Amino acid sequence: MTSENLSAKDRILDAANRLFYSEGIRAVSVDAIAAKAGITKKTLYYHFKSKDDLIAAYLASRDQPNLALFRKWFDEADGELADKVEAIFSKLAQSARHPNWKGCGFLRTAAELANMPGHPAMRVGAAHKKKFEAWLFHVFEDCQTENPHELARHVVLLMDGAFSTVLVHHDAEYLVSAGRAARALVANAS
Incomplete structure (x- = not known):
């Protein structure tokens, strides 16, 4: 269209x-x-109504497509659970090598609005991050990993930390390293 x-x-x-x-x-x-x-x-x-509402709508429009992409990468990956989790990071690293990649739009928006915790876009961003964590939790729970809630949180921390570090250093290999760490965590919990 x-x-x-x-x-x-x-x-x-x-x-x-x-x-x-x-x-x-x-x-x-x-x-x-x-x-x-x-x-x-x-x-x-x-x-x-306002630029603030437009910012929130911008993030909301990225929510489901981003989550669907993570699920797609996970589902299409070969191997065991740990391999599939690492594949998400590998695909993100591949994306981060593109010259137009600017990082996670949710995190970048949160950084710009850090002094405005009540901003509607902050709520949208937080909800998106929680949805991703909840999806991981259910995947880990279905696979009967040890402590699926904590494991999901650790993977989210690795991902968001890697996003930030890649932006600072302009080096997608940090996502690859975070993926290896996530793989090890998941393998140890399986």
Whole structure:
């Protein structure tokens, strides 16, 4: 579907996704989003009450696609449970090598809004991270690992720590290393 076929609201979200992810939420104005979407600022505000609501909608639009991608990578990976978990990190490392990769949009947004814990986007980001952790918990529980809740939390910590470290050092190998650590944790719990 081309951008001309999208509704105004979808064009706004598409423009917000592109601009917020590539430049950051504070650096991008509502005017820039409206221009990129090919609509007026009035139309943007018809669909979103404020820039804050648009930021939350931007993250919400990334929630299910990101979770589905993690599940896909896990399901398509060969091997045992530990291999499948490591595969998620390997695929993330592959993505991080792309020149347009800017890290985890949820974490980057949280960093920009760290002094605003009540911001609606912070709630969306926290919910996304909890959904990923809950999915891991259920996978680990179904596979009868030891302490699936703590194991899921450890894998999340490895992933988010690796995301941050890759951004600091611009080196995707940190995701590979975190994947090996996650693999070892899962193998020891299986």
